[in-house]
Amino acid sequence: MLNIFKKAQENKYAIGAFNVSNLEQVKAIVQAAQNLQSPVIISTSEGESNFIGKKQIRLIIDAYKEQTGLPIILHLDHGKSFEAIKEAIEIGYDSIHFDGSKLSFEENIEETKKIVDFAREKGIKNIEGELGYLRGGSNIHKTIEVKPEDLTNSKQAEEFVNKTGVDSLAIVIGNIHGISKSGESPHIFLDRLEEINKVVGDEIGLVLHGGSGIKEEDIEKSIQLGIIKINVNTELRVAYTESLKKSLQDDPDRVTPYKIMPPVVEAVQKVVEDKIKIFGSNNKS
Numbered sequence: 001m002l003n004i005f006k007k008a009q010e011n012k013y014a015i016g017a018f019n020v021s022n023l024e025q026v027k028a029i030v031q032a033a034q035n036l037q038s039p040v041i042i043s044t045s046e047g048e049s050n051f052i053g054k055k056q057i058r059l060i061i062d063a064y065k066e067q068t069g070l071p072i073i074l075h076l077d078h079g080k081s082f083e084a085i086k087e088a089i090e091i092g093y094d095s096i097h098f099d100g101s102k103l104s105f106e107e108n109i110e111e112t113k114k115i116v117d118f119a120r121e122k123g124i125k126n127i128e129g130e131l132g133y134l135r136g137g138s139n140i141h142k143t144i145e146v147k148p149e150d151l152t153n154s155k156q157a158e159e160f161v162n163k164t165g166v167d168s169l170a171i172v173i174g175n176i177h178g179i180s181k182s183g184e185s186p187h188i189f190l191d192r193l194e195e196i197n198k199v200v201g202d203e204i205g206l207v208l209h210g211g212s213g214i215k216e217e218d219i220e221k222s223i224q225l226g227i228i229k230i231n232v233n234t235e236l237r238v239a240y241t242e243s244l245k246k247s248l249q250d251d252p253d254r255v256t257p258y259k260i261m262p263p264v265v266e267a268v269q270k271v272v273e274d275k276i277k278i279f280g281s282n283n284k285s
């Protein structure tokens, strides 16, 4: 397990994993982490990695690490194939997530194990697997109904962890990707989290995807019940887009990117700072 996760688990706080696809988002996250002296994970999905470039994001993070001295982890989010994972590892990602949740339980175990074996040999210290049906995408949607069968089953979680050897596990406990137009928060099944934590919580770290739009109270309780990594994307995207629209509207004649973008960076940074405080990772760098 990564050191930052061990410390989070021992002291009951969570590390935020924030998605990016451009430099302004990275800048906002790093500035937030620096202000609050927090360890931070910067994630790129396959689509986001393809846009910013895997090599490019690695070098950008290296530059920020050197400048700030902060523990900044570069993580591949929802890698869907062996090839995508292999490429990220070869380029130098620190941490990877293989999402085999759309496969059958047996196939998910088989594919995840293959990836664990490969990644271990390459020295990767955080390999995240996924179990359960996580609905939605990182955007604004109408309502999404989570069904009881979507939730991660604790017995399966135990078998999955034992057979694959993952370091962390993304689980479904009512969480969804994205936020709903109505502003309603998803119901988080804390009892299911407690059950899962009892069987696997000592061996691995539990990960909560879909961190946008979850009630602060549920986030805090989830951390007490074993969540050590929380992924956030949509709320950052909304802050980015809304402030960009405003910045352009405020001065329609403005065409200088470095004058248009500062309020956008500031808006994203504010969301990240709020999350870091809720997750309790401030002053833990």
Ligand code: 13P
Residues within 6 Å of the ligand: 019, 077, 078, 137, 138, 139, 176, 177, 178, 179, 208, 209, 210, 211, 212, 231, 232, 233, 234, 235
């Ligand atoms: P949100 O977009 O709901 O914050 O979820 C992000 C996520 O889980 C990335 O893996």
